[in-house]
Amino acid sequence: MDNETLFQARTNPDFLKYLEESRINSIKSQDIGLMYETLDSMLVLDLDEENINKLYEEILKTSFSNVEKILAKEEKLKLEDDYLLYTRALYEHAIEKWSYENFDGAKELFFVLANIIDDEKLEKALNVLLVFLSSKTQLDDFYDENVDMESEIDNEKYGYFIMNFRFDVEDFLNKNRDTLEKEYKNLKHLLGN
Secondary structure, eight states: OOHHHHHHHHHOHHHHHHHHHHHHHHHHHTOHHHHHHHHHHHHHTTOOHHHHHHHHHHHHHHHHHHHHHHHHTTOOBOSSHHHHHHHHHHHHHHHHHHHTTOHHHHHHHHHHHHHHBSOHHHHHHHHHHHHHHHTTOOHHHHHHHHBOSSSOOSSGGGTTSOOOBSSOHHHHHHHTHHHHHHHHHHHGGGGTO
């Protein structure tokens, strides 16, 4: 979107009214897809931070609540439909914790996600993050030194997650097997078994 288009959208009262109605309706109906669609638009347009934060809180509440129900049925999260958006919400929340140097909180969320998703590729990427969190690597340093920003995402469903690294994932996980085993042992109580 170019600057002119953004300006037009930011100053169009009908569009802003539509966005606000979408925000309210998405929260009322607990429609995670509409919540994210509205949130993404609000972020791109750099709209009211308070409303953005309230919507993000609702996304998290809805996601945590629905993931709890899914797990109660002993299902795993597939990366499709609303399940993908629940996974996105938990993942983004973990990244947010990491950005505030809450290493343990981020590690716990990534660990739980790695154990409740039904996707081997994302699970491996989450395990990579666990290794870096175990050494309390700063998020910015992690990005600068280890994330391959040039690589294309090979599947749209992975677009919300850090998937491309400047090293071979299999090799990295093998070299850090002891660290991962220690983290899994320390965090397994979070899975309730």
